Amino acid sequence: MSLLEVSGLTVHFATDDGPVEAVHGLDLSVGAGEILGLVGESGSGKSVTGFSILRLIRPPGRIVRGSVRLDGRDLLTLPEEEMRRIRGARIALVPQSPRTALNPVITIGTQIARLFELHGDLSRRAAWNRGIEALDQVGVPDAARRMGQYAHQLSGGTCQRVMIAMALASSPQLLIADEPTTGLDVSIAARILGLLRELGTRTGAAIILITHDLGVVAETCHRVAVMHAGQLVETGTVRALFRQPLHPYTRALVRSIPRIDREVALEPIPGAVPSLLHASPGCRYMARCPHALEVCRKNKPSLDVVEADHRVACHALEANRAAVA
Amino acid sequence: MALALYVLRRLMSVIPTLFGVTLISFFLTYMLPGNPAQVKAGPLATPEYLAEVERQMGLDQPMWVQYGRYVGGLFRGDLGESAATGRPVLQDFTQRLPATLELTLASLILAILIGVPLGVLSAVHRDTAIDHVGRIVGVAGVAMPTFWTGLLFIYVLFYLIGIAPAPLGRLASGLTPPTAITGLYVVDSLLTGNWRTLWSSLGQLALPAATLAFSVMAPVARMVRATMLEILQSDYITAAWAAGLPRRRVIYGDALRNALIPVVTTLGVVFGFLMAGNAVVETVFAWPGIGNYAVTALMTKDSGPIQSFVLFVAVMYVIVNLIVDLLYAVVDPRTRLS
Ligand SMILES: Nc1ncnc2c1ncn2[C@@H]1O[C@H](COP(=O)(O)OP(=O)(O)OP(=O)(O)O)[C@@H](O)[C@H]1O
Ligand SMILES: [Mg+2]
Numbered sequence: 001m002s003l004l005e006v007s008g009l010t011v012h013f014a015t016d017d018g019p020v021e022a023v024h025g026l027d028l029s030v031g032a033g034e035i036l037g038l039v040g041e042s043g044s045g046k047s048v049t050g051f052s053i054l055r056l057i058r059p060p061g062r063i064v065r066g067s068v069r070l071d072g073r074d075l076l077t078l079p080e081e082e083m084r085r086i087r088g089a090r091i092a093l094v095p096q097s098p099r100t101a102l103n104p105v106i107t108i109g110t111q112i113a114r115l116f117e118l119h120g121d122l123s124r125r126a127a128w129n130r131g132i133e134a135l136d137q138v139g140v141p142d143a144a145r146r147m148g149q150y151a152h153q154l155s156g157g158t159c160q161r162v163m164i165a166m167a168l169a170s171s172p173q174l175l176i177a178d179e180p181t182t183g184l185d186v187s188i189a190a191r192i193l194g195l196l197r198e199l200g201t202r203t204g205a206a207i208i209l210i211t212h213d214l215g216v217v218a219e220t221c222h223r224v225a226v227m228h229a230g231q232l233v234e235t236g237t238v239r240a241l242f243r244q245p246l247h248p249y250t251r252a253l254v255r256s257i258p259r260i261d262r263e264v265a266l267e268p269i270p271g272a273v274p275s276l277l278h279a280s281p282g283c284r285y286m287a288r289c290p291h292a293l294e295v296c297r298k299n300k301p302s303l304d305v306v307e308a309d310h311r312v313a314c315h316a317l318e319a320n321r322a323a324v325a
Numbered sequence: 326m327a328l329a330l331y332v333l334r335r336l337m338s339v340i341p342t343l344f345g346v347t348l349i350s351f352f353l354t355y356m357l358p359g360n361p362a363q364v365k366a367g368p369l370a371t372p373e374y375l376a377e378v379e380r381q382m383g384l385d386q387p388m389w390v391q392y393g394r395y396v397g398g399l400f401r402g403d404l405g406e407s408a409a410t411g412r413p414v415l416q417d418f419t420q421r422l423p424a425t426l427e428l429t430l431a432s433l434i435l436a437i438l439i440g441v442p443l444g445v446l447s448a449v450h451r452d453t454a455i456d457h458v459g460r461i462v463g464v465a466g467v468a469m470p471t472f473w474t475g476l477l478f479i480y481v482l483f484y485l486i487g488i489a490p491a492p493l494g495r496l497a498s499g500l501t502p503p504t505a506i507t508g509l510y511v512v513d514s515l516l517t518g519n520w521r522t523l524w525s526s527l528g529q530l531a532l533p534a535a536t537l538a539f540s541v542m543a544p545v546a547r548m549v550r551a552t553m554l555e556i557l558q559s560d561y562i563t564a565a566w567a568a569g570l571p572r573r574r575v576i577y578g579d580a581l582r583n584a585l586i587p588v589v590t591t592l593g594v595v596f597g598f599l600m601a602g603n604a605v606v607e608t609v610f611a612w613p614g615i616g617n618y619a620v621t622a623l624m625t626k627d628s629g630p631i632q633s634f635v636l637f638v639a640v641m642y643v644i645v646n647l648i649v650d651l652l653y654a655v656v657d658p659r660t661r662l663s
Contacts, residue, residue, distance in 0.1 A: 054567055058558075088569030095567070100560040105582050105658055115568055150658045166568065 001072060002029040003206045004053070004174055009066035011048050011057055011230075021279045022048045024230040026066070027303055030174070030206040030223075035196065037217035037238070038210045039253065040227035043273050046210045047096055049227070050176045053208075054091055055083050070174065089119050092172035094180050096210075098159040102151035108135075109147030112166050119170035134165040139191050157184045164192060171203050178210045193220045214257045218242060223309070226250050229274050229284035232303060236310030246312040246320045249285050283315065291316035291323075332647065339643045343636070347399065350635035351392050351628075359626035360384075361408040382408070395632065405629030409622065414629040418615055418637070423508025424495055425614030428607065429599050430509075431530050432537035436595065440542040441581075441588070444549025448557060449576060459550070463543030471602045475536040475609035482532060490528045492610040497525045533610040541598045548591055552584040559583075586657045593646040600638045 006028040012019040023045045030036045038046050051057055053068050055075055068075045070090065075083060095101040103111060109131055116127035116134075128147070135143035138161040151159060160180065167175060177196065181189035197220060199205050209221055217224055218238060225235040226249065234247040245251040252269040271288030280286070283296040293315050301313040314320060362379040363370070370378070379385050383394060398405060404414035447459040469477075482489035490497060495510055503513040503522050511530065514523035556562060557580055565575045604616035611617070619634035621627075654660050 051563075056563060056566055084566075084569055084571070086569070087567055093564070093567040095560060095564050097560055101564040103561045103565070103579050103583070105586070105656070106579065114570070118569065152659050163564075 002031040002034075003071060004028070004030045004208075005067075005069040006049075006053065007067055007069075009049065009052055009068065010064045011045075011052055012062050012064050014060040014062070015277070017277055020276045022061070022230050022276055023052065024279065024284075025300065026227075026230075026232050028225055028232065028235075030208060032173070032206050033200050033204045034223065035200055035207040035209055035221045037221035037224040038208055038227065039212065039214060039217060039224060041269070041273055042212070043229075043276075044227040045230040046227055047178055050093065050178055050208065050210060053174075053176060054087055054093060056087075088115065088172075089170045090172055091174045091176065092167040092170060094163050094167045094175070094177040096178040096182075098163040099151060099156055101163055102159055104151055106150075107147065108149055108151070108154070108162055112147070112162065112169065115166055115169035130169075131165075134169060135162065138162075138165045138168075138195060139188065140165070157188055160184055161188070161192070164195070168199065172205055174206045174208070175199065176208045176210070179212070180209070181211070181213070181216060189216075196220065214253060226253065230276055230279065231284055231300065232313060233285065234312045234314075235303070240307070240310040244310075246306060246310075246317065247285075247314050248289050248291060248316075248320060248323070251320075251323065283313075289316070291319040328651075332651075335647050335650075336643075343639055343643070346636055346639040347396060347632070348392075350632045351395060354626065354628040354631050355388060355391075357623070357626045359624075361626050361628060364625045364627065365408040365411070399636075404633040407622065407630050408627045409625060409630075414633045417618060417630065418633060421613055421615045421618055423505075423510075424612060425603060425607070425616060427495075427509040427511065427530065428533055428537065428612060428614060429596075429603060431511075431534035432541070432599055432602075433592075433596065435534055435538035436542045436545055439538065440545030441549050441585075443542070444546040445553055445576065445581060445584075447546065447550040448553035451554065456550075459546060463546055466539045466541075466543035469540075470605075471536055471540050472605045472609050474539055475533070475606055478532045478536055479609070489532050490525070492532060494611050494613055495526060495529050496522060497529070500525055533606050533612055536609070537599055537602050537606050540602055541595045544591065544598075545588065545595060548588055549584055552587050553580060556580045556583050582656075586653070589649060589652050589656055592652075593642070593649045596645045597638075597642055600641060604634075 006026060009023055009026040009028075010021070011023040012021055026045075026049060028036075028049070038049065040046055048057070048061070052063055053075070055063070055068070057063055063076060066076070070086070075086065078086075102108070109128060112131040112134060113124070113127040116122050116130045117124060120127065120130065122130060132143045132147060135146060140146055140158055140161050146154065146158070146162075154162070160183065164177070164180060167177070175196070180196070181192055184192065193216065196207055196209065200207055209216070211217060221238050223235065223237050224241050226233050226241075226247065228249045234241065234245070234250045241250060242254060245254045249269070256269060269288070274280070274284050274287055280297070281300060282298050283289070283301055286292045286296045289296070295315050299315070301315045303311045303313045304317075305311050306317070312320075362375055362382055362384055365382070366375050366378040376385075383391055386394075395405065402415070404418065406412065407414050407417055410417055443459050443462070447456040450456055478489070479492050483492060496502060500522055503510060503517050503519050506513045506516050510526035511523060514520070514526060562575060562580055565579045570579070603614065604620050606612065607614045607617035608620045615634055615637065619630055622630035622634075
């Protein structure tokens with residue numbers, strides 16, 4: 001059994017036009033020390049999945065079905081106070097937009113030091129010093145001075161690193177990093193990814209790395225899960241997925257990676273992400289799929305094992321195998 | 326240094342406004358029916374004597390001359406004379422100001438102490454019973470005129486139930502005011518350790534302060550509710566929950582701290598409401614402040630007190646808004662001069 005096992009997760013947002021099904025029957029697992037890449041286009045439900053694991057979906061959103069097991073215990077049925085003690089301590093989050101995720105009227109130092117006080121049981125003074133060390137560690141220059149500043153005085157990249165330092169304040173068992181390198185320049189991004197990898201090997205933490213960037217996945221992750229319109233379409237080791245992407249959506253994503261060594265024009269993925277309002281009960285990739293079958297309309301394909309640790313949700317598997325070969 | 330310069334510039338910039346205020350208040354008083362000379366001369370004065378008093382008071386002069394004389398007096402620190410009390414307005418004002426200040430401050434504190442938590446609770450428990458009660462209280466506070474709420478409080482709490490003292494001024498009769506230090510009876514009795522006057526002045530203050538506070542509490546609560554609702558949805562609050570911070574800390578620390586920024590901005594407006602409400606509430610509760618003084622003067626076209634009251638309110642308004650702007654920089658680091 002893995003450290004985190006998500007199964008059948010379904011999340012709805014109530015809107016005036018009806019429920020938006022942002023996540024639909026999602027299965028996911030991450031083991032200790034493992035880095036799982038969660039990829040998909042904008043709006044495919046990656047962030048909502050992250051928030052669901054922390055049980056932070058608030059109205060109009062609602063987790064309708066499913067379970068989120070951490071070490072075998074279902075988080076979705078825990079009393080709120082117990083869940084609060086898990087947040088930040090055992091599961092930490094690096095939010096997607098670091099600048100707005102920092103409180104604008106509280107100093108960086110207070111925001112980071114109080115986490116060491118809370119999770120590390122340190123005195124105020126010791127927590128402050130640990131805060132400076134933590135900022136140093138993620139490569140924030142002039143950390144001691146930064147502690148006294150506010151979010152609006154920092155660059156986007158520094159905010160990002162502050163958020164990462166804050167998430168690591170408790171040595172979590174599971175870290176959910178939502179696009180942690182977006183907006184960072186290449187060398188800092190590399191440093192952050194290195195830090196995540198090191199966290200995995202040093203403390204055995206599991207990491208879910210949410211990203212748009214398959215390059216980052218190839219470099220950093222052990223396994224990948226591909227989401228499309230709220231559904232998981234394919235999951236497996238990075239190797240398997242890049243070598244043999246079986247789902248047409250994964251294939252399209254892989255083909256759209258810009259490569260220096262090949263003079264291939266970037267192929268945009270045809271069609272748009274389908275509306276999640278009154279979303280189809282079948283496969284949501286159908287409208288964009290070159291191999292769509294009649295059965296795809298009504299039945300959501302199950303996530304089937306095609307080989308050890310490689311699973312695909314597609315009715316037209318044979319056509320796909322032929323396309324890869 | 327930069328701060329002093331800023332304050333000075335702000336104060337200079339309001340001089341034209343204050344000038345306009347004197348003009349308007351003078352005109353409006355001039356148009357009022359009634360004759361202050363009659364008040365001063367008494368009801369039995371002969372026409373000749375009345376004319377003589379009018380001449381002494383300068384009322385026989387053209388309007389512009391009277392205005393010029395009034396403004397000229399202001400520059401010398403002369404606010405005119407009250408026909409009713411026969412004393413310089415400045416003297417009456419100085420004597421009555423502490424009463425008004427005490428009432429205004431008490432109602433402001435009360436409005437904030439009740440309005441802010443009410444707004445927070447309404448936002449956190451949105452669309453539940455607490456929110457609905459908050460909304461009803463708010464609408465009632467805005468819709469009911471202060472003189473009416475005042476009378477209602479007196480009727481129920483003094484007349485029917487009898488837990489409130491008679492609405493007659495700042496202290497129960499028979500008690501002497503505490504030694505004047507700040508002029509605020511509650512503070513002075515505290516400072517001099519005079520528990521009997523403290524208790525009595527608090528009791529006298531309770532109803533008028535509650536009446537005034539009731540009228541401005543609602544806008545404060547609504548403002549806090551609206552901003553809290555927005556802030557509770559913000560990324561940094563989600564991040565605070567995600568970090569496992571305790572609920573109280575997230576709501577009353579992280580969120581409320583941000584919500585108070587727009588509240589500080591509205592304090593200027595709230596203060597304006599309070600000054601306007603003062604005149605009415607002081608009259609209802611026989612509170613010996615400047616609002617009461619101005620209303621009495623209004624009845625007899627006693628122009629000195631009326632104009633001075635208007636001017637005073639305008640000056641206070643300017644000062645309070647200046648303080649609010651300075652305070653703003655304290656609560657919102659983004660606006661701090663760096
Ligand atoms: N508050 C909300 N109200 C209604 N719908 C919402 C709300 N929050 C999210 N959604 C829906 O959930 C879907 C998934 O959103 P999510 O933020 O998880 O996407 P994402 O994969 O993280 O995209 P991105 O890469 O742009 O961050 C959105 O398309 C949107 O329709
Ligand atoms: Mg996202």
